[in-house]
Amino acid sequence: xxxxxxxxxxxxxxxxxxxxxxxxxxxxxxxxxxxxxxxxxxxxxxxxxxxxxxxxxxxxxxxxxxxxxxxxxxxxxxxxxxxxxxxxxxxxxxxxxxxxxxxxxxxxxxxxxxxxxxxxxxxxxxxxxxxxxxxxxxxxxxxxxxxxxxxxxxxxxxxxxxxxxxxxxxxxxxxxxxxxxxxxxxxxxxxxxxxxxxxxxxxxxxxxxxxxxxxxxxxxxxxxxxxxxxxxxxxxxxxxxxxxxxxxxxxxxxxxxxxxxxxxxxxxxxxxxxxxxxxxxxxxxxxxxxxxxxxxxxxxxxxxxxxxxxxxxxxxxxxxxxxxxxxxxxxxxxxxxxxxxxxxxxxxxxxxxxxxxxxxxxxxxxxxxxxxxxxxxxxxxxxxxxxxxxxxxxxxxxxxxxxxxxxxxxxxxxxxxxxxxxxxxxxxxxxxxxxxxxxxxxxxxxxxxxxxxxxxxxxxxxxxxxxxxxxxxxxxxxxxxxxxxxxxxxxxxxxxxxxxxxxxxxxxxxxxxxxxxxxxxxxxxxxxxxxxxxxxxxxxxxxxxxxxxxxxxxxxxxxxxxxxx
RNA sequence: UGGGGCGUCGCCAAGCGGUAAGGCAGCGGCCUUUGGAGCCGUUAUUCGAAGGUUCGAAUCCUUCCGCCCCAGCCA
Numbered sequence: 001x002x003x004x005x006x007x008x009x010x011x012x013x014x015x016x017x018x019x020x021x022x023x024x025x026x027x028x029x030x031x032x033x034x035x036x037x038x039x040x041x042x043x044x045x046x047x048x049x050x051x052x053x054x055x056x057x058x059x060x061x062x063x064x065x066x067x068x069x070x071x072x073x074x075x076x077x078x079x080x081x082x083x084x085x086x087x088x089x090x091x092x093x094x095x096x097x098x099x100x101x102x103x104x105x106x107x108x109x110x111x112x113x114x115x116x117x118x119x120x121x122x123x124x125x126x127x128x129x130x131x132x133x134x135x136x137x138x139x140x141x142x143x144x145x146x147x148x149x150x151x152x153x154x155x156x157x158x159x160x161x162x163x164x165x166x167x168x169x170x171x172x173x174x175x176x177x178x179x180x181x182x183x184x185x186x187x188x189x190x191x192x193x194x195x196x197x198x199x200x201x202x203x204x205x206x207x208x209x210x211x212x213x214x215x216x217x218x219x220x221x222x223x224x225x226x227x228x229x230x231x232x233x234x235x236x237x238x239x240x241x242x243x244x245x246x247x248x249x250x251x252x253x254x255x256x257x258x259x260x261x262x263x264x265x266x267x268x269x270x271x272x273x274x275x276x277x278x279x280x281x282x283x284x285x286x287x288x289x290x291x292x293x294x295x296x297x298x299x300x301x302x303x304x305x306x307x308x309x310x311x312x313x314x315x316x317x318x319x320x321x322x323x324x325x326x327x328x329x330x331x332x333x334x335x336x337x338x339x340x341x342x343x344x345x346x347x348x349x350x351x352x353x354x355x356x357x358x359x360x361x362x363x364x365x366x367x368x369x370x371x372x373x374x375x376x377x378x379x380x381x382x383x384x385x386x387x388x389x390x391x392x393x394x395x396x397x398x399x400x401x402x403x404x405x406x407x408x409x410x411x412x413x414x415x416x417x418x419x420x421x422x423x424x425x426x427x428x429x430x431x432x433x434x435x436x437x438x439x440x441x442x443x444x445x446x447x448x449x450x451x452x453x454x455x456x457x458x459x460x461x462x463x464x465x466x467x468x469x470x471x472x473x474x475x476x477x478x479x480x481x482x483x484x485x486x487x488x489x490x491x492x493x494x495x496x497x498x499x500x501x502x503x504x505x506x507x508x509x510x511x512x513x514x515x516x517x518x519x520x521x522x523x524x525x526x527x528x529x530x531x532x533x534x535x536x537x538x539x540x541x542x543x544x545x546x547x548x549x550x551x552x553x554x555x556x557x558x559x560x561x562x563x564x565x
Numbered sequence: 566u567g568g569g570g571c572g573u574c575g576c577c578a579a580g581c582g583g584u585a586a587g588g589c590a591g592c593g594g595c596c597u598u599u600g601g602a603g604c605c606g607u608u609a610u611u612c613g614a615a616g617g618u619u620c621g622a623a624u625c626c627u628u629c630c631g632c633c634c635c636a637g638c639c640a
Contacts, residue, residue, distance in 0.1 A: 010579070036640050071639060128638055135636055139566045142636090173638055183568040185636050194638035213640045237569055237635055258570090265576080271640095313588060315578055317571090320633055324576045327589045337602060372602070403600080412598060447598045458598050482576095527599045553600045 301547030
């Protein structure tokens with residue numbers, strides 16, 4: 001028995017739940033994840049999912065998935081299916097506990113009548129503009145609606161006729177009768193129902209009055225028997241309202257606990273902004289691999305494990321925070337390093353001719369599939385006279401910190417031979433190096449010199465005759481600055497879009513075994529990063545996404561060299 | 566400005582009156598057939614500030630400062 005307490009077990013929410021269990025306030029744990037089906041889930045939602053599902057699991061309870069579909073104008077079944085898939089992908093299961101706020105419409109209606117009968121709700125004829133004007137401001141109290149004191153009978157009659165469709169859209173609302181002078185604006189007679197002649201994606205046209213989120217949410221939690229309603233800080237100020245409803249109604253009272261939302265550097269995480277990126281064409285869609293949406297991250301090659309580990313490392317608190325994306329990237333690499341098969345791929349090919357290698361000879365060298373996992377085995381990779389190496393791995397006049405290939409220098413080709421660069425052939429018109437003539441040392445087969453000679457660098461390579469071609473999409477952060485929302489007057493976040501967030505490379509050369517890759521398969525291309533096969537791939541036309549690069553110390557050195565000069 | 570919330574290392578975050586965990590990032594080194602991975606070391610005499618209580622405070626009290634959220638018939 002270990003006494004190691006999981007890091008995720010010590011946050012204030014879990015602590016509060018333990019206390020509730022110990023004090024007898026609750027005897028079980030039931031949570032819920034309540035998304036609105038009006039868009040795609042992103043990593044911010046993943047935090048709420050991880051908290052609600054994760055905690056229920058830890059405490060031996062369950063977490064339901066309840067779609068908060070109270071606004072038919074914005075919602076669609078397309079989104080409910082997509083969100084379900086995302087949650088499953090993240091690794092969570094709601095079992096038989098799939099609910100919809102719309103399942104409760106009838107019960108909510110009855111509860112509303114109950115409130116009317118108690119004299120705690122009334123039908124108001126104020127227009128939207130008037131409602132706003134009557135609400136007052138942050139510092140001034142609101143004024144009572146002239147309709148506030150209608151009799152219970154009149155309210156009941158009007159409310160029933162609202163439901164029956166006798167009044168035009170927007171003409172009346174049902175409001176809770178609380179306190180127009182409350183310093184908490186949420187308590188200034190909030191609207192419970194509005195008239196909307198809109199077809200609902202589940203209830204069709206059976207309703208023309210729809211409950212607001214504020215009215216529906218707490219009662220749904222109560223009806224379902226939720227013990228702990230875990231939501232973000234935005235709802236903290238609404239809690240007194242939810243308490244008021246529950247108490248006036250005298251029904252079961254769950255406990256709501258709020259936590260701080262997740263924010264990431266170099267990222268924007270609000271539905272509104274993500275939608276703009278899609279609609280204005282800055283990205284190819286919700287599943288663009290640069291998007292922080294779960295569909296986007298999945299396509300990019302993220303693993304659910306990496307995301308969960310990330311969330312666990314970030315932790316839960318009430319402070320508003322902006323987490324450094326490098327933590328996410330770290331978790332991703334950590335996970336991929338352990339599981340991704342290694343392959344060799346040359347992204348920007350430079351031809352190498354081994355002058356002393358026998359014409360027509362093809363050898364097979366044995367390569368390790370994953371040094372982190374011996375059970376992944378080995379594979380054979382063809383080697384021959386003409387090869388491709390990475391352009392970046394050769395420099396004609398290298399600085400002293402560069403220890404890859406250069407004229408007269410010897411390096412190792414991974415799993416193959418030592419080669420020495422004899423000369424570089426240039427395009428006479430551009431001066432660009434177009435191929436390298438090298439010699440190999442037959443005695444170094446496998447990569448070690450019998451005379452104990454060392455080389456500084458090991459390069460990846462692909463045999464030209466055996467290479468398969470592919471398109472590779474290199475992704476970088478979508479935004480160029482840590483906080484894209486921090487913009488000068490007159491600009492918006494799109495001003496900070498990183499113009500280099502996508503590079504498409506064609507004619508990349510891959511080792512032949514990659515021809516068998518299946519969509520979504522993940523690999524580490526040695527010395528480059530992690531890549532996965534994109535669904536855009538067709539027979540004979542492979543497309544790989546770079547999920548994440550490997551940490552690149554040479555790039556750092558180059559940066560410093562650049563900064564110094 | 567009324568109400569609510571938050572302020573511990575560059576970024577997260579433990580800490581719950583007994584003398585500042587950990588992770589990421591950074592830096593230095595070791596190791597290495599991935600300049601990857603791994604390993605080691607290193608960074609808060611100080612907890613937004615000032616007072617006070619106490620033998621003793623990041624933890625309790627007071628005041629002040631800063632940041633975030635709330636004025637949708639959105640959720």
